[in-house]
Each structure stands twice: as structure tokens, then as C-alpha cells.
Amino acid sequence: MDRFAYIQVETPAAALAALARHPQAVIKAGGVDVLDLMKERIVTPAVVIDISRVADWGGIAVEPQTGALRLGALTSLAQLAQHTEVQHRWPALGQAMANAATPQIRNMATLGGNLCQRPRCWYFRQETYPCRKKGGSRCFAQAGEHRDHAIFANYTCTSTHPSAAAVPLLAYDAGVEMVDRTGTQRSLPLARFFVAPERDVERENVLRPTEFLTAVTVPRPSEADASAYLNFKHKWSFDWPLVEVAVVLRREAGLVKDARIVLGAVAPVPFRAQAAEHILEGRAVDAELARQAGQAATRGATPLAHNEHKVTLLAELVRRTVLKAADQLPAEDEVMVV
Numbered sequence: 001m002d003r004f005a006y007i008q009v010e011t012p013a014a015a016l017a018a019l020a021r022h023p024q025a026v027i028k029a030g031g032v033d034v035l036d037l038m039k040e041r042i043v044t045p046a047v048v049i050d051i052s053r054v055a056d057w058g059g060i061a062v063e064p065q066t067g068a069l070r071l072g073a074l075t076s077l078a079q080l081a082q083h084t085e086v087q088h089r090w091p092a093l094g095q096a097m098a099n100a101a102t103p104q105i106r107n108m109a110t111l112g113g114n115l116c117q118r119p120r121c122w123y124f125r126q127e128t129y130p131c132r133k134k135g136g137s138r139c140f141a142q143a144g145e146h147r148d149h150a151i152f153a154n155y156t157c158t159s160t161h162p163s164a165a166a167v168p169l170l171a172y173d174a175g176v177e178m179v180d181r182t183g184t185q186r187s188l189p190l191a192r193f194f195v196a197p198e199r200d201v202e203r204e205n206v207l208r209p210t211e212f213l214t215a216v217t218v219p220r221p222s223e224a225d226a227s228a229y230l231n232f233k234h235k236w237s238f239d240w241p242l243v244e245v246a247v248v249l250r251r252e253a254g255l256v257k258d259a260r261i262v263l264g265a266v267a268p269v270p271f272r273a274q275a276a277e278h279i280l281e282g283r284a285v286d287a288e289l290a291r292q293a294g295q296a297a298t299r300g301a302t303p304l305a306h307n308e309h310k311v312t313l314l315a316e317l318v319r320r321t322v323l324k325a326a327d328q329l330p331a332e333d334e335v336m337v338v
């Protein structure tokens with residue numbers, strides 16, 4: 001790792017001032033990803049601004065007027081996983097956070113850092129491979145090792161988006177709030193936060209280098225809504241998901257009025273499986289409908305030579321997550337190891 005200057009800030013004002021003085025600085029929250037990137041020499045900052053002690057950008061609150069959830073960007077994954085109201089009202093988010101990484105990492109890692117972390121493609125993470133994400137002209141995974149890589153939209157870059165938090169948050173139609181070094185604030189739906197490789201292969205989101213992510217807001221589901229998250233991994237102890245799915249069902253009189261199904265670990269950005277959502281709309285969930293939704297979720301997949309298995313896993317995981325949201329999944333099918 002190269003030498004760098006380290007600035008620890010404790011207030012939003014000090015964070016903005018530090019970034020105004022050092023616009024090329026790298027921001028560190030929990031540091032789980034950014035320190036890896038520095039050790040791997042993928043980023044080599046002269047200055048690191050550590051925001052992990054900015055209390056104003058942490059915390060979990062339920063807005064009294066709207067019942068919406070407001071999550072500080074510095075909230076840890078463990079805090080999210082353990083929060084009773086999150087578990088009760090936004091179970092897909094609680095389930096995703098409880099299943100991410102390891103207990104130690106969940107204590108360190110923050111929500112903002114989880115949404116902004118860089119992909120785990122082994123070619124991107126190796127200094128010696130000048131892939132497109134690093135300004136090169138090739139995607140080495142396309143003709144190389146890609147068993148865990150993208151099965152959708154994988155023509156420019158085959159990495160998958162690594163954020164478990166993004167999957168349920170997109171399904172709940174969350175928004176993000178940002179502030180730049182001059183103090184100017186902006187907010188966006190999370191659906192407009194992520195950037196596909198065809199738009200800009202060297203970044204995964206619209207956050208500018210001179211901006212902080214400060215909060216995530218999540219609308220309150222109604223009493224009749226139901227939601228769930230599941231993933232498939234190779235092993236029980238820590239592992240990255242092979243595929244992950246969040247389902248939110250808005251229901252009226254026992255029928256699905258509106259469905260949101262979000263897929264993770266299958267494309268360079270998390271995205272909605274709209275064909276599967278349409279299958280559910282206006283119908284009552286049962287085993288056959290869930291199976292059809294699973295099949296529909298794989299439409300448009302373009303697997304590579306060695307990751308066709310992810311298509312099969314995805315169909316099965318969507319089927320199970322729809323049933324779980326509808327409270328119809330047999331307990332033995334909750335097993336997420338393949």
C-alpha cells in the first residue's frame with residue numbers, strides 16, 4: 001500500500017471542509033472495501049477522509065408523519081439486521097443484511113459503503129489485468145474465468161454488482177440522499193443511482209467524487225404488503241451470493257396488485273425482473289404461479305460458457321422467494337446452500 005494522509009472527521013461540516021480542501025481524496029466509511037482496494041493498488045489515494053465517526057450520518061429512524069424508514073449512510077449492516085422495526089416492516093432488508101458477509105464484517109460495514117462498494121470480479125481486483133473498468137479495452141472474464149459472473153447485460157463488462165443491500169432496497173423503491181463539498185444536497189430514487197457499463201464502464205453509480213452519500217429513505221409498506229429476500233451461496237459460512245432475490249408484493253383482497261422482484265449477483269447492476277412481476281399481477285400466489293414467475297425471471301439471460309448454472313439457480317430462487325413472501329415456502333426450501 002502506498003503512503004497516504006489520513007483525515008478523521010466527526011461532523012458533516014468537517015467532512016465537507018476536508019473534501020473541499022482535498023477533492024481527489026478517497027472516502028472511507030467502514031473501510032472493508034476501500035482498504036482492500038488500496039492494498040490491491042486499484043485505488044492509490046494521496047488522502048483518505050475517514051467519515052466513520054460522523055454521528056449525524058448514522059442511525060435508523062421511522063419518520064413520524066409518513067412511517068417511512070430513514071437510514072443514515074453510516075448505519076452498520078449489523079444494526080440493520082438486528083433492528084426490530086426493520087425485521088417486522090421491511091423483512092427483506094433485515095433478511096438480506098443478516099445474511100451478508102460475516103458477523104465481523106457486518107459490524108464494520110456501513111450501508112453507504114455497501115451500496116458504493118466496487119465489484120468483486122477477480123480480473124478487476126488484480127492490478128495486472130487492465131480491464132475496461134480500469135480504462136483498458138478488454139473484459140478478461142468474458143473469455144476467461146467467469147463462473148460467478150453476470151448472466152444478464154454482460155456484453156461490456158461481466159462483473160456483478162456486489163451490494164446485498166441494494167436488492168431489497170430497490171424492491172422497496174428506496175431513495176438516496178447526497179451532499180456535495182459545497183453543501184448542496186440532492187436526492188434520487190435508488191433505481192437511478194446505479195450506472196450500467198454501457199453508460200460508463202468505470203463507475204457503478206452516479207455519486208460524484210466530491211459527494212457524500214448521507215441517507216437512504218424507504219417508503220412504508222402497507223399492512224397487506226408482503227416481502228422476502230433469499231440468496232443461494234456455495235457454503236453456509238461466509239460466502240458471496242451466486243444469485244440473490246428480493247420480492248415485494250402489494251396485495252388487495254388476496255390478489256397481487258403490484259409486484260417488485262429485484263435480482264442481485266446476476267448483472268453489473270441490480271435490476272427488476274419485470275416479466276416475472278407481470279406474471280404475478282392480478283393473480284393469487286400459488287406454487288404454479290411462483291414457478292412461472294421463476295421461469296419468466298430468466299428471460300433475456302445471456303449466460304457465458306461456464307455460468308449457465310446461474311440461470312437454473314435464478315429460476316428456482318425467484319420461485320422460492322415469491323413463495324416465501326406469500327408465506328407458502330416449506331421450511332426445507334429455505335436452505336440457501338447449493
Ligand SMILES: Cc1cc2nc3c(=O)[nH]c(=O)nc-3n(C[C@H](O)[C@H](O)[C@H](O)COP(=O)(O)OP(=O)(O)OC[C@H]3O[C@@H](n4cnc5c(N)ncnc54)[C@H](O)[C@@H]3O)c2cc1C
Binds near residue numbers: 073099101114165
Ligand atoms: C469476506 C467478505 C465477504 C463479503 N460478503 C458480502 C456479502 O455477502 N454481501 C455484500 O453485500 N457485501 C459483502 N461484502 C462486502 C462488504 O459488505 C462491503 O465491503 C462493505 O459493505 C462496504 O462498506 P464499508 O462501510 O466498509 O465501505 P468502505 O470500504 O468504507 O467504502 C466502500 C466504497 O464506498 C465509498 N463510500 C463509503 N461510504 C460513503 C459515503 N457515505 N459517501 C460516499 N462514498 C462512500 C468509499 O469511498 C468506497 O469507494 C463482503 C466483504 C468481505 C471482505
